[in-house]
Amino acid sequence: MVTIDDVAKRAGLSKSTVSRVINDYPHVSIKKKEKVFEAMKELGYVPNSSARSLRNKKTQMIAVLVPRIMNPFFGQLAESMEIQAAKHGYQLLICQTMYSKETELKHLELLKMRQVDGMILTSIENEWDVVKEYLSYGPMILCNEFEEEATIPTVKFDQIHGGYVATKHLIRQGHKKIAYCTGGQKSNVGQHRRRGFNLALQEYHLSFDERYGFYDAFSIEDGIRIFKHIHQMPDPPTAVFTGSDEVAAGIITGAKEYGVSVPEALAVIGFDNQVITKLMDPKISTVEQPIPFLAKRAVEVMVDRISHKGNDQEVYEYPLELIIRESTVSPIRAVE
Template sequence: MATIEDVAKLAGLSRTTVSRVINDQPYVTEEKKKRIIHAMKDLGYVPNSSARRLRSQRTETIAVLLPRVTNPFFGHLIESLEKEASKSGYQVIVCQTHDKKQKEIDYLQLLKTKQVDGIVMASLTNDWEDVEPYLTSGPIVLCNEYMPINGVSMIHIDHRQAAYESTVHLIHQGCKHLAYASGGHKTYLASERKAGFLVALAEYDLPFEMGMEIDWALDVSDGQKVFQFLKENHPHVDGIFTGSDEVAAGIIYAASQSNWTIPNDLAVIGFDNQMLSLLMVPAVTTVEQPIEEMAAKTVEVLVRKMSDKRSCQNSCFIYPYQLIIRDSTKRHSVSSSAQL
């Protein structure tokens, strides 16, 4: 196995010069760099990255905290973050919290123990005052999740406005008895979505009927249970904002098994524009987030902070979303003149 001494000998340079090139240090001419790189290729020499990271006191690793990777939104986000991070020489580790406060704190300890250089939080389970102290150990950036605080950079869409626009769309389709389904996690993002939903109802003088909020729906299976619950307890429901394409798909499937017509009996809106939303029959009306753009900005901000904490101001980047209207809400019997 080739050593750094072998590289130095073949290049006709000192071991110190070779070490400078390997560790990307200054004061080495381009001509010498080329000789060293050529010698490394000829010998098949691979630098010890662990030792290099130890010397620089950097891990070249980013941790991404999220609830569950099986959610296609987070899977897409992880893929996008990893691609962007690799461009800057960083690797990504995925930390699933399963919405458990202690697991989230345990992963934040990776920053305190210098096992990662920075953290992306795509979800937030603890109160911010329990997370904030970890900022003294390294940079943290919020992506997707957000809250009205200072001292941290956030990248997200306007979830309140997205929920409001989605709900108004249901109302314009003639829906008057609207249900609201969420995962029940008491985060700022979740509260913003619900606020947007309620603002739309109030604007059109529609009540939020007791029992029409479901706060335990996370996936397709839960979506099926949501439909059964509404069918048995609120059969007059005619529209639902789910905040999840998976839940929307489950509702649509269960409704079809009960001979309910989507959207005329029940109009359904999802969230995130997952592939599942397009494959369902009928296809699901949904809100699309610009995941690639958000991931690119997240990595850009985090890398800047990891390189020089003093040079990077904390900022909030709000990206545009798109309400994609498909057949799960298109009530062909509702004319524009009949809209509220």
Template sequence: MATIEDVAKLAGLSRTTVSRVINNQPYVTEEKKIKINEAMKELGYVPNSSARRLRSQRTETIAVLLPRVTNPFFGQLIESLEQKASDYGYQVIVCQTHDKKYKELDYLQLLKTKQVDGVIMASLTNEWMDIEPFLDSGPIVLCNEYMETQDVTMIHIDHKQAAYDAALHLIEQGCRRIAYASGGRETYISKQRKIGFCDALREHNMWLSKELEINEVLDVGDGQTTFQYLKVHQPEVDGIFTGSDEVAAGIVYAASKEGWRIPEDLAVVGFDNQMLSLLMVPAITTIEQPVEQIASKTIQVLVDQIKNKLSAPTQRFVYPYELIKRKSTDCNTVKKTAR
């Protein structure tokens, strides 16, 4: 088995220079890096990553906490985070909390026990006062999730404004009895979306009645159940804003099966612009988040804090979103008729 000394001898360089290249340290010329990499390849030498990590006191691993990977948005986010982390020489482990407070705290122990170098929280279940002490063990960055005044870096879109724009779009399409569907968990994001939605309604002398607020809906099946509820109990509803494209797709599918015309009888807006929203008939109007940009900035900031041992100063990066208008809300061409 080849050793670092064998690599140094074949490359005609010192053992120290080889070590610097293996550990990605500066002040080595490109010519020497090429010689060393060629020597390692010829000898089949594989650096001992465990030893490198012990010397650097880093695991080169990042934990990402999220509710569930089956949600297409989080699946897309993980893929983007993993690709960017790899560019920096880091690997990602996925920690599904299923919105359980104790699981979230258990995963944060990975930071405290030095099993990961940093944590990305794509969702937040506990109160911040329970999370904050973990900052003493390493950097934490909020990605997608955010709060108002906490001393932690946050990367996200303006969910309040996005929900406002979605509601306003439904109103502009002629909807006058608009329902609101959400995941139900009282996160800061869910509260902000509801505020934005209600602001748009109030500006047009409308309001969100308790009967038109449907909570704890997460996937396609919940979307179908939501439509059945509206059909039986709120048949006059003519528009709905949902917290995900999955729910929106379930509503469109169930409504179409029951003979409701989308959007003439019911206009539907989703969230996240997943492929499912484009494949539905009709295609679903939705909010698109710049996932790749958010993921890239998140990894960049976190790795910078890890390598430079920064004290995690408060930084906020708010990215633009886009309301993508499709046929599920295009009510202008056909007048609504009584069902």
């Protein structure tokens, strides 16, 4: 039988420190807690007596899993959630997954060990069958990202509509050769945006050239890389739909470096309506995601679930709005 002494030895900490972590004593560093939880997981140690005592104890802490806090969308989402959580008497623990399945599972252990009262997932790296095993340890909700098979509340935007209105705007500006950029093909958020993109093309009887598909695009640097690729193409697209304002800013930055005019030679549309859209020259057309609203609703749903209120499978979906600026409107093209 695995004992607390075994856990202490594996973690390289004292028995008293392990005991304080298990019993949720304050003033224990996050690093030490992580070592203890990792050792417990590796050894399969479950402190039954402490788990019983902690089961009905509230930590007033909510964990929020984000893939990358440096992404302006997730940074603003986390900050907005923290403000809302404080109004309900909760603190937020921000956990970065860095798009890693292993790291995501490590953070899910916080729920299992009763270190948080609930967990908000803004992305999912593992399959739902893996994630749902943690539901027995506490409430979870999805925010932004969604999963068709999920049996937990979901708070999200209508990404199909967002992809549709952005693409339709480019088409009505006279573009027929439109590139598509996304952060990944696995995300349901990305897949729904692509569905909206395709719907707009179909409505105007246009086909998509797979040469214009760009994936794993998350940052300004990725946008610059994508522009350089487009610039070298013998038959380049005349417009680009991007999955983030960062990528759109990178494409415009690359275009400036090579003396390519935006939007006259290449129209660019972003997604999110971050501050950077108004700082770029030209200012970036984008699809606005009202992040504070999304954060407020997600925290409200999470607090309800902690109090055993609400429907486990409720889906809250909200519309998106197209913001038209200089990066897509050219005087030499057709105007809506």
